Amino acid sequence: MSIRFSLSKSLVAGLAFGLFVQPVVAQETEWGSDAPPAIRKTFQKDDVFLKDLLAKMTWEEKCGQLTQYAGELTGPQPIKKELFSRIGTGEIGSVLSISGVERCRKMQDEALKSRLKIPLVFAFDVIHGYRTVYPIPISEAASFDPALAQEAARVAATEASAAGINWTFAPMVDLARDPRWGRVIEGAGEDPYMGSVFAKARVRGFQGEDLSQPDTLAACAKHLGGYGAAEGGRDYDTSEISEMTLRESYMPPFEAAMEAGVATVMPSFQETAGRPSHANTFLLQDLLREEWGFPGVVVSDYGAIEELLAHRIAGDRNSAGKLALEAGVDIDMMSDIFRTLPRTPETEKAVDEAVLRVLTLKKDLGLFEDPYRYLDVERESQVVMNPEYRRGARAAAAKGAVLLENRDSLLPLDLNGVKQIAVIGPLAADARSALGEWNLVGRAEDTVSPLMGLQKNFENRGIKVVHSEGCPSWESDPSGISKAAQLAAESDLVILVLGEPYDATGESRNRTQIGLPGSQQDLLEAVVAKGKPTVTVLANGRPLALTEVKDLTPTLLVLWHAGIESGNALYDLLVGDAPIGGKLPMTFPRSVGQIPLYYNRKTSGRPPAEGVEKYRVDYHDSPLTPLYPFGYGLTTSAMKFSTPVVSSKPGEWPIVIEGDISNTGSRTADEVPQLYLSDEVRSVTPPRKELKGFERFTLEPGQTQKYRFVIEKDDLRFVGLDMKRTFEPGWYTVAVGADSDAAANFRMEVGEDGLVGVSRP
Ligand code: NOJ
Numbered sequence: 001m002s003i004r005f006s007l008s009k010s011l012v013a014g015l016a017f018g019l020f021v022q023p024v025v026a027q028e029t030e031w032g033s034d035a036p037p038a039i040r041k042t043f044q045k046d047d048v049f050l051k052d053l054l055a056k057m058t059w060e061e062k063c064g065q066l067t068q069y070a071g072e073l074t075g076p077q078p079i080k081k082e083l084f085s086r087i088g089t090g091e092i093g094s095v096l097s098i099s100g101v102e103r104c105r106k107m108q109d110e111a112l113k114s115r116l117k118i119p120l121v122f123a124f125d126v127i128h129g130y131r132t133v134y135p136i137p138i139s140e141a142a143s144f145d146p147a148l149a150q151e152a153a154r155v156a157a158t159e160a161s162a163a164g165i166n167w168t169f170a171p172m173v174d175l176a177r178d179p180r181w182g183r184v185i186e187g188a189g190e191d192p193y194m195g196s197v198f199a200k201a202r203v204r205g206f207q208g209e210d211l212s213q214p215d216t217l218a219a220c221a222k223h224l225g226g227y228g229a230a231e232g233g234r235d236y237d238t239s240e241i242s243e244m245t246l247r248e249s250y251m252p253p254f255e256a257a258m259e260a261g262v263a264t265v266m267p268s269f270q271e272t273a274g275r276p277s278h279a280n281t282f283l284l285q286d287l288l289r290e291e292w293g294f295p296g297v298v299v300s301d302y303g304a305i306e307e308l309l310a311h312r313i314a315g316d317r318n319s320a321g322k323l324a325l326e327a328g329v330d331i332d333m334m335s336d337i338f339r340t341l342p343r344t345p346e347t348e349k350a351v352d353e354a355v356l357r358v359l360t361l362k363k364d365l366g367l368f369e370d371p372y373r374y375l376d377v378e379r380e381s382q383v384v385m386n387p388e389y390r391r392g393a394r395a396a397a398a399k400g401a402v403l404l405e406n407r408d409s410l411l412p413l414d415l416n417g418v419k420q421i422a423v424i425g426p427l428a429a430d431a432r433s434a435l436g437e438w439n440l441v442g443r444a445e446d447t448v449s450p451l452m453g454l455q456k457n458f459e460n461r462g463i464k465v466v467h468s469e470g471c472p473s474w475e476s477d478p479s480g481i482s483k484a485a486q487l488a489a490e491s492d493l494v495i496l497v498l499g500e501p502y503d504a505t506g507e508s509r510n511r512t513q514i515g516l517p518g519s520q521q522d523l524l525e526a527v528v529a530k531g532k533p534t535v536t537v538l539a540n541g542r543p544l545a546l547t548e549v550k551d552l553t554p555t556l557l558v559l560w561h562a563g564i565e566s567g568n569a570l571y572d573l574l575v576g577d578a579p580i581g582g583k584l585p586m587t588f589p590r591s592v593g594q595i596p597l598y599y600n601r602k603t604s605g606r607p608p609a610e611g612v613e614k615y616r617v618d619y620h621d622s623p624l625t626p627l628y629p630f631g632y633g634l635t636t637s638a639m640k641f642s643t644p645v646v647s648s649k650p651g652e653w654p655i656v657i658e659g660d661i662s663n664t665g666s667r668t669a670d671e672v673p674q675l676y677l678s679d680e681v682r683s684v685t686p687p688r689k690e691l692k693g694f695e696r697f698t699l700e701p702g703q704t705q706k707y708r709f710v711i712e713k714d715d716l717r718f719v720g721l722d723m724k725r726t727f728e729p730g731w732y733t734v735a736v737g738a739d740s741d742a743a744a745n746f747r748m749e750v751g752e753d754g755l756v757g758v759s760r761p
Contacts, residue, residue: 049368050359054352056116059343062355064091065118066338068299068331071098071107072440076303080336090114091339093358094121094167094331099130099441101380104164108371119371121362123299125440126168126206126217127186128152130159132389132564133435133442136505136541137172137198139400139560141188141585142633144672144696146201152396153205155389157217161374162383163441166365167218169266169299171202173253174223177596179543179586180233182509185561186438187228189585190598190630192249193691196256203260211263212366214373221257223268223301225283226250230270233595235508239272244684246272248719249600255292263361264297267329269304276311278304284328297357299331300324306335318342330354385446390565397562397569398578402633404546404588407554410533411636412576412667413493420464422491423451424484424527426473426520427499427539433473436561437506437541446564450497450539453567454574466491470527471519473501478519485526494534495574496527496553502561505541514545514592521548528552537570543588546627558582579698580636581670583739588628594619599630599740600687631674631691631739637665637701641673644736644745646758647708653754655711659736663699672696673707676742677716678733684720689733689740707736716750727752 057065069083069092086092087110095107104122111120128134132155140149153171160168172186175195188198199221208216226246229239241250254265267277267284277283278300288294305324306317314320321337325347331354332338341347366373403411427433431447448456455465470484471477488494498520503509515521528534536553538544541561550556557580562569572578589597604617608624618624644659661671675693679686693709713727720726729751735742749756 050356054355061090062351063339063341065093065355065358066331067092068094068096068333070096070334084110087111088113094123096123098122099124099163099165101164101375101377105375112371119362119367121167122165123167124160124165126156126160127170127438129156131384131441132159132393133439134393135397135400135562136185136436136560137187138185138189138585139562141198142402142582143399144583144694145399146197148396148399149198150201150205153202155392157206158215159384161215161217162380164374166374168206169220169222171199173199173221173257174228175250176228177598178233179514180510181230182235182506185505185541191691192252194585195253199253199256200260203257203262211364218263218361220264220266221254221262222266224254224265224277225268226272227268227270233510235510236269239270241272243723244719247723258292258294264299266299266301269301271311276308276313278329279308279313279323279327281327297330297361298328300329300333303334305332305337325350330357393563394565394568397565398572400560400582401573401580402558402582402584403580404558404628405554405556406634410535410555413574418463418492420491421458421493422487423454423465423467423495424470424488425497426469426471428497433502433539434561434566437502448565448567450567450570453571454495457571470523474504474517476518478522481523481526485530488527488532489530494527494532495537496534497537497539499539500541524552543586545589545591547590579668579670583631583633583672584628587626587630590622590627597626600690602685603688629740635669635671637663637667637669639671640664641737646748646755650755651753653713655755657709660704660706662704663701666701668700670696670698673736675709676735680731682728682730684718
């Protein structure tokens with residue numbers, strides 16, 4: 001599916017966000033399989049400089065280039081005291097988790113004292129912003145606006161590169177179908193198409209068009225592969241995925257990252273089908289290098305080579321190192337195993353190839369030309385926390401918010417007669433949680449918490465804001481609930497900010513219960529019992545099971561962990577300054593027992609049937625359907641979808657599906673037409689339906705907007721029994737609507753040469 005967005009269009013239609021980052025994104029951007037790769041660099045056989053350099057290197061220096069060490073911890077391995085001296089002897093080729101020009105400069109000085117003066121690369125987890133922290137990636141995906149994700153990555157790259165960093169371990173492109181898994185915060189949700197579109201956008205945002213520019217970062221598509229399928233949602237645990245599902249669902253975002261020219265790849269911690277990814281030659285050789293032709297660097301995850309011992313696939317460190325190297329891992333992050341690799345003809349060959357890839361990356365980054373290219377103190381002080389980026393963060397936070405309920409049409413707020421607002425709940429004043437779990441540099445004191453944003457903005461309008469936490473965010477402690485409820489009773493309006501604390505989300509933060517933690521449900525009940533108009537806002541990092549919440553509160557807004565400007569963005573959304581138009585990139589189940597539940601699962605031989613209770617795919621104690629489906633999110637106006645039509649001619653590619661949406665309500669609002677196709681019959685069981693296109697629009701009252709989806713033959717290919725992408729002629733059911741429950745509009749027959757015909761149901 002090729003959808004073309006132009007950034008300038010999104011700037012006009014959007015929230016002027018791009019205006020503030022214009023110096024770094026100017027060109028028209030294309031999304032889709034036909035878009036040219038932004039960067040694809042590889043070692044050139046006639047590169048005399050790198051060949052000569054390799055020839056001069058000792059075995060120890062080569063292994064040094066393949067060794068990465070941390071300046072600060074993001075995992076369990078201790079930091080070696082002798083890091084500095086080892087840099088000086090060329091035993092370390094790259095450093096992770098260090099930032100700040102001054103600190104990086106000291107290390108670079110040391111590297112340049114080494115015999116061959118090979119510069120260091122500085123890597124960092126720049127996941128959703130550097131110091132100007134943007135919303136967590138799942139929120140960016142909820143914007144259904146890849147141009148926004150690209151711009152956010154561009155800002156992150158600009159800031160981080162000004163602080164000395166040249167390589168980010170992002171984007172995470174793992175498909176996630178299990179909301180118990182803490183790392184769902186980092187990805188684009190459950191859909192391979194969405195995942196692919198966002199993977200491309202983020203890679204392009206980080207890398208720009210030329211890695212040697214001082215405001216770009218090398219990106220890293222991680223974690224290859226199937227990491228999100230960990231059993232029970234337990235991070236690091238085993239995944240059981242068939243090759244067909246791996247290829248059909250989990251791999252497309254990685255392939256999209258390849259198309260966007262991603263410079264590096266990181267394998268995943270877990271094992272699939274008996275092989276941990278760091279020793280998985282199918283993933284790292286057959287798929288990555290041979291099928292996809294990836295020329296770049298593969299960096300291990302943190303200590304993951306040593307973990308091959310715990311996986312019990314290697315009996316000692318040497319064997320672990322050999323397995324990883326021979327599988328195709330180029331850089332050893334934090335296991336310190338590659339430096340003691342046994343020297344054999346096989347390892348020598350593999351080491352030479354890996355070293356050339358690492359040196360090529362350094363060359364692409366411009367580090368041989370100028371090792372201090374990213375180390376300019378003045379630039380750092382001008383760029384990091386540039387106030388313009390905050391405005392982008394505010395717009396991004398608003399765009400990711402999803403309205404789940406507006407049963408009393410409370411939003412946007414009518415403030416007539418409102419004198420006092422009670423802002424209640426443990427996530428209201430929690431600036432640290434607003435930043436999300438995966439940020440290493442963001443500071444709570446830079447952050448506008450929901451409470452701060454509401455207080456400042458409402459008080460500017462002469463409305464008093466009172467606050468009570470009510471209960472802690474994680475532990476059960478109901479002692480503050482009655483005071484909070486009393487405050488609600490005394491106020492004209494209540495904004496209840498509930499959700500998850502940041503450290504209940506992210507890496508290794510898996511949950512068995514995904515309702516409101518601690519005493520929050522009791523707080524909600526006590527507050528709504530006071531009968532005041534109440535907006536329930538969720539500051540969360542994963543889909544939550546909200547069955548009991550939904551019944552209690554008629555107004556429910558998912559804000560996520562929305563970054564440094566959380567509070568201002570929340571204000572914009574509540575008063576209607578920013579249209580609420582995000583959509584869920586992951587299914588919200590009714591209960592944990594339904595997991596995994598994703599919209600594009602298979603139908604089964606016994607699908608649910610009206611009036612038939614037994615012997616069907618279903619539960620005895622719960623509906624099968626989710627509470628909120630993938631793609632769901634309300635708008636604050638009324639939107640009408642025309643019946644879509646095929647506007648291209650039979651017998652040709654692409655097939656074009658068009659239609660209109662009209663804002664028939666009285667407010668400016670956003671809507672996202674989404675195209676779902678369902679292959680009716682084919683040789684491999686098809687998903688119930690599949691997202692094939694979407695586009696977010698802002699519409700004035702009375703405005704009508706045309707959407708246009710372009711389907712190429714490649715978009716209809718699926719993984720066949722022979723594990724190859726294949727096309728089969730046949731019928732498709734077509735639905736365009738506001739979420740994945742959109743009703744079928746028509747059927748179309750497609751042949752080798754494009755459209756054959758259309759029939760209305
Ligand atoms: C472990 C995580 O799995 C990975 O995503 C991250 O990049 C590294 N730690 C480095 O911090």
